[in-house]
Every structure is written in C-alpha cells, then in structure tokens.
Amino acid sequence: MNIAVSALEAPNKGSLEEWLNTPRLAKCGEFFTPSEPMWRPSKSARSSVNWQAAIACVPSHWQRWLHALLAYRMMEVAQGTVELATSILSRAAQIGLDPLNEYHLIDLRERFNTSEFSALASLMKYWQECESLEQRPSQVLIDAYETLPRKKRLQNDVILRLDPEQGPLTQVEQDALFQWAHEQFCHGILDPESYLYLRLSMIYGQRGMQLRMIVFGDFIKTEHGYQIRIFWAKQKGDDAGWRRKSETFNLDEDLYNTVLAYRSIVRARLEQEYPGRADWNKAIEHVPLFRRKLDQRGGRRKMNPVMADLPDQNALEQTPQEKFHASSKAIRHWLFQMEIIPGFPTSPRTHQPLKISRGHRFRHTLGTDLSNAGLDEWSIASALMHANTHTVRKYRAVSAELMRLIDEKMSDHLALVVRAFTGTIVTDRALAKNGDRVDRQIEDLAVCGADNVCHLDAPFTCYGCSKFQPFLDADHSAALERLERRRAQTIDTDKTTGVLWDRAILACRKVILECNTLRESSQLGGSDA
Incomplete structure (x- = not known):
C-alpha cells in the first residue's frame, strides 16, 4: 500500500482532510481509512466503530479534530476500547x-456509570496530551474531569454487600456448579469449549478478555508439573497490547489432560475442514482455545466448522492471531445458554438458577475466597493479576464470619443443593448397568453406568457422578484416604485448585455412610428372621 510521506505527518488545519483520507494501521495490525463511514479493522470484532454519530456531541468546529482523535486512538488501542x-x-x-x-460534566457523570465516565475522562486526557493535533481541550477542562468526584457508593458494591446474583458465590454454590459442569461434560451435554471456559473461570478468576486470549500452546508441561500461561489485560506503557505480558500459574493434571485430548480433536478437524491452508501440526500451538465460529443465526448446519473461515490461517504457524479468537459477545452467549439448561444449579439464597453471565462474578468469588483463607493483599492482587492492591482491599472487608453466617442460613437447603453423591449403590456387579463390560469397571470399587468413556481421573472424579455405581462391600474408606491425600498434595502446590477435591471427598463420605446404613439394616433384618 503506497502512502504519501506527507500524509503520515501530523495534520494541521490545511492537511486534515488529506490525513483523514489516508489509510492508517490499527492496533490489531490491519489498515482502516478514517474517512470511511464505519471502521472495522479487527475481523474478530462483531461490530464496527460509528465515529459519525460520536463526533456530533461536540460543536461543529471541533468535530473534525475529534474525528482525527478517534483515528489516533484506533491506532494505539484495541478496537473494543474505541467502540x-x-x-x-x-x-x-x-x-x-x-x-x-x-458545565456539562456533572450531567455526564450522572448519565453514565463509573467505568463509562472514567473512560470518557481518559479519552479527554488523551486528546489534551495528543501533541499531533492542533486543536485540543484545555488543561482546565481536564483538571475538572479529574477533580470531579465519582458517584460510586461503596454500599452498592456487589462484593461488599455479597449480592446473590452478581457478588461472590458461596462455597455451596461453587460445589453445586462444579458438580453440574462435570456431569454435563462427561455425558456430552456441555461442549468442551463451554466446559473449559467455566472451569478456567472458576479456578483462576481472570477477566473474560484474558481467557479469550488463551491458545493451546499456553498449556505447558514442565519437569515440575503442569502450568498455564495467562496474559495481562489493561496494562499500560511498554507492556500494553494483546498477549504482550504474561504470568504462569499451576495447572491440575486432570485439566491439562482434558485440554490435550481436546487439542487433538481440534487439530484433526482443522486438517479435515481446511486441508492445505496451514501446517496444522505446527499451527495448533497458536490456535485459540476459544475460537471465533461461523455465525449461522439465519440457518443451522449439523456441525459448524471448528473455526471461522478467515484469510491467513497459515499465519498461525508463526504466532497467535487475534481475529481467530472468540468475541466477548460469543462467550456471554455460552454462559447464558448454560443458565437455561434443565437441571442447572439453583441458588439457595434466591431459589433461582445461579447467575454466571454477569460481570466478574468468578473474579469476585476467587478474591473473596482468598481473603477468607487468610492471604495478604499482595497475594490476592498477584492471583488476580492486579498491578497494585487498591482494588483488592474490598475483599479484605468481607469477613469470613459474614460468609459463615450466610452458609448457616442456607443449612436447611444444604442437603438439597449439595447432594454430593447422586449415583446408585449396588450389592452385586451383575445388578449394575454395564456390569458385564470390562471397560466400565472402576478398580474393585464400582461400575460406570455411562454410555461413553469420559477419560477423567477415575476413581477420584467418579464419586460425584450420577452414573457411578459403587459396590456395597467395597473398601471406600481406602478410596477416601487416597482422595484426601490427593487434595493435600494439590493444596501444597496450588491452594486455588485444591478446593475442587472437596466435592468428591464429600460424595465419598456419603457413599460410606449409606453403605454402613444398608449393611446395618440388612443385619437387623436377618436377626429378626
């Protein structure tokens, strides 16, 4: 693309028209022309930037300069920020x-929420500091933006008031959600992408933007165990940008193996659906875990392609490409769909299905749990990938006593919600579904009644499954000891994921109690005869 050198210079009043008609390189790496009615340089975005409606908010003699400002902004930040x-x-x-x-600032503050007004203030400050533009807001205006108090009130904070629909989930709710996701995935009702997104959200509590950046190559096996690479969001300075700065966290072996199996499936489908478009054995490292799919709202196919048919698929052999990653809108749709699946967990606090599609709920949950576990502010900030401790202090304000009070109020509903063991105890192998199948035997403890093999970590993950058929006379106490050892080992390396074993332990204990009750009733019946 040939661009005149003069058109690349900072615009003045005489050259502004030419400057706006010259293609510019957006932050995403694609070109856009500022004078075009709509901007959509990022192919992964589902909507375009409507600058024409935006510049109408300022007087006419300012509009072309605001137009240029938005173009500069598109060159430096993600398209979503400009949108x-x-x-x-x-x-x-x-x-x-x-x-x-x-004189309109107070009205603007009242019209928009805190984050929106902050975004507006940031844009105005960027404009004032943009020396490439001749016409800029005054420093007096920027000072007014910065000194105007934000209207947010702490009593409305969803974390501090433990909002039952947007605030942190209680442990009972987390247990029920984890058990539901595990069963739905094992039985083929929940697709791998939705299951993995939910699992990663619950474990790591990161922003949706960060999870959407993950590629298969971010799951790592090292000599010290398994790790996941997660990239920062909202960073500033040299570290700003898509997949620019990352941190590594410990990863559960079971989850690593699940991702590895799913990676093989995705690679096979890519080779089948897009043969010759890339060396998929090499490119799979940079293929998104959550991919952009073909939008087929007008008509349905039996199976959508595993990834949208976009150009330059061979570029994935070298590095991840943002345009192939799922959008935030698609992810929200997945979460909404989960909430309406029959049998989705119900909150004992609201007696309604849990809300998992609202804001940073899993982030709030992890922060609160870490605070209640006694971690200091810097440790919580590190786990949530915050640059400082200012934001995490609210988690310290939520006391463990308050969370325990809520759990006590839910005690009447505990048995209904937890129901850790939902399988069927059998007295003989022949009475169990699949009892005659060798591939469905779970050691000498039980028989799996599922139609498909789930390849998860048997018997540890089996006790909470509805298809689990434990034997009445099996040594489930030994299995419980193994479960508790596994949990202790996990906690030693990663306290965040260690709590996921609580559900299986609770289910195993329930099996032991029910087996004891059945044996006692059988003995009483025999003595009466």
Missing part, C-alpha cells in the same frame, strides 16, 4: 451533552 468511547460520545450527543463543556 466503547464512540458509544459514550454517541449517547451524550443524543441527550445534548457536550464533553468539552465544563
């Missing part, structure tokens, strides 16, 4: 508020 800015400006225009008018 948010134009959405805020467009809504301000609709109600006649001018972000350049100091």
Whole structure:
C-alpha cells in the first residue's frame, strides 16, 4: 500500500482532510481509512466503530479534530476500547451533552456509570496530551474531569454487600456448579469449549478478555508439573497490547489432560475442514482455545466448522492471531445458554438458577475466597493479576464470619443443593448397568453406568457422578484416604485448585455412610428372621 510521506505527518488545519483520507494501521495490525463511514479493522470484532454519530456531541468546529482523535486512538488501542468511547460520545450527543463543556460534566457523570465516565475522562486526557493535533481541550477542562468526584457508593458494591446474583458465590454454590459442569461434560451435554471456559473461570478468576486470549500452546508441561500461561489485560506503557505480558500459574493434571485430548480433536478437524491452508501440526500451538465460529443465526448446519473461515490461517504457524479468537459477545452467549439448561444449579439464597453471565462474578468469588483463607493483599492482587492492591482491599472487608453466617442460613437447603453423591449403590456387579463390560469397571470399587468413556481421573472424579455405581462391600474408606491425600498434595502446590477435591471427598463420605446404613439394616433384618 503506497502512502504519501506527507500524509503520515501530523495534520494541521490545511492537511486534515488529506490525513483523514489516508489509510492508517490499527492496533490489531490491519489498515482502516478514517474517512470511511464505519471502521472495522479487527475481523474478530462483531461490530464496527460509528465515529459519525460520536463526533456530533461536540460543536461543529471541533468535530473534525475529534474525528482525527478517534483515528489516533484506533491506532494505539484495541478496537473494543474505541467502540466503547464512540458509544459514550454517541449517547451524550443524543441527550445534548457536550464533553468539552465544563458545565456539562456533572450531567455526564450522572448519565453514565463509573467505568463509562472514567473512560470518557481518559479519552479527554488523551486528546489534551495528543501533541499531533492542533486543536485540543484545555488543561482546565481536564483538571475538572479529574477533580470531579465519582458517584460510586461503596454500599452498592456487589462484593461488599455479597449480592446473590452478581457478588461472590458461596462455597455451596461453587460445589453445586462444579458438580453440574462435570456431569454435563462427561455425558456430552456441555461442549468442551463451554466446559473449559467455566472451569478456567472458576479456578483462576481472570477477566473474560484474558481467557479469550488463551491458545493451546499456553498449556505447558514442565519437569515440575503442569502450568498455564495467562496474559495481562489493561496494562499500560511498554507492556500494553494483546498477549504482550504474561504470568504462569499451576495447572491440575486432570485439566491439562482434558485440554490435550481436546487439542487433538481440534487439530484433526482443522486438517479435515481446511486441508492445505496451514501446517496444522505446527499451527495448533497458536490456535485459540476459544475460537471465533461461523455465525449461522439465519440457518443451522449439523456441525459448524471448528473455526471461522478467515484469510491467513497459515499465519498461525508463526504466532497467535487475534481475529481467530472468540468475541466477548460469543462467550456471554455460552454462559447464558448454560443458565437455561434443565437441571442447572439453583441458588439457595434466591431459589433461582445461579447467575454466571454477569460481570466478574468468578473474579469476585476467587478474591473473596482468598481473603477468607487468610492471604495478604499482595497475594490476592498477584492471583488476580492486579498491578497494585487498591482494588483488592474490598475483599479484605468481607469477613469470613459474614460468609459463615450466610452458609448457616442456607443449612436447611444444604442437603438439597449439595447432594454430593447422586449415583446408585449396588450389592452385586451383575445388578449394575454395564456390569458385564470390562471397560466400565472402576478398580474393585464400582461400575460406570455411562454410555461413553469420559477419560477423567477415575476413581477420584467418579464419586460425584450420577452414573457411578459403587459396590456395597467395597473398601471406600481406602478410596477416601487416597482422595484426601490427593487434595493435600494439590493444596501444597496450588491452594486455588485444591478446593475442587472437596466435592468428591464429600460424595465419598456419603457413599460410606449409606453403605454402613444398608449393611446395618440388612443385619437387623436377618436377626429378626
């Protein structure tokens, strides 16, 4: 693409029109032309940037400079950030508020929520500091933005008031959700992507943006165990950018093996659906775990392609490509769909299905759990990938006593919600479904009644499964000891994932109690005869 050198220079009043008509390189690596009605350089984005509606919020002699500002912004930040800015400006225009008018700031603050008003203030500050633009807001206006108190009230914080629909999940709710996801996945009702997204959200509590950046190559096997690489979001300076800075966290072996098996399935489908488009054995390292799919709302196919048919698939041989990753809208749709699946866990606090599609709920949960476990602010900030401790202090304000009070109020519902063991105890192998099949025997403890093999960590993950058929006379106490040792080993390396063993331990204890009850009743019946 030939671009005149003069058009690349900072625009002035005389050259601004030429500058806006010159293609620019967006942050995502694709070109866009500022004068075009809509911008969509990122092919992975589901919507375009409508700058025309946005610039209407300022007086006419400012509009072309705001237009240029948004173009500069597109060159430096992600398209989603510019979309948010134009959405805020467009809504301000609709109600006649001018972000350049100091007397409108209070009305703007009241019209938008805290994060939106902060985004607007950041955009104005960026404009004032953008020396490439001749016409810029005054420092007085920027000072007014920065000194205006934000309207957020702590009593409305979903974490501090333990909001039952948006705040942290209680341990009972987490247990029920984990058990449901495990069973739905094992029985083929929950697809691998939805299952993995839910598992990773519950374990690591990271933002959706961070989980969407994950590729198969981010799951690592080392001589010290298994790890996952997670990239930062909202960073500033040299570390800013898509998949620019990362941290590694410990990973459960069972989850690693699940991802590895899914990776093989995805690679096979890519080779089948897009033969010759890339060396998929090499490219699979950079294929997203959560991929952009073909949008087929108008009609359905029996099976959608495993990844959207976008150009430059061979570029995945070298590095991850943002355009192939799932959008936030698609992920939210997955979570909404989970909530309406029959049998989805119910909250004892609301007597309604759990809400998992609202905001940073898993993030709030992890932060609260880590605080209640006694971790210091820096440790919580590190686990949540915060650059400082300011945001995590709210988790310290939620006391363990308050969480225990909530659990006590739910005690009447505990048996209904937890129901850790949902299988069937059998007295003889011949009475069990699949009892005659060698591949369905679970050591000398039980028989699996599922139609398909789940390849998960038997017998540890089996006790909580509804298809589990434990033998009445098996040594389940020994299995319980193994489960507790496994949990202790996991906690030694990663306290975050160690709690996931609690559900299986509770189910195993329930099996032991029920077996004892059945044996005692059998003995009493024999003595009466």
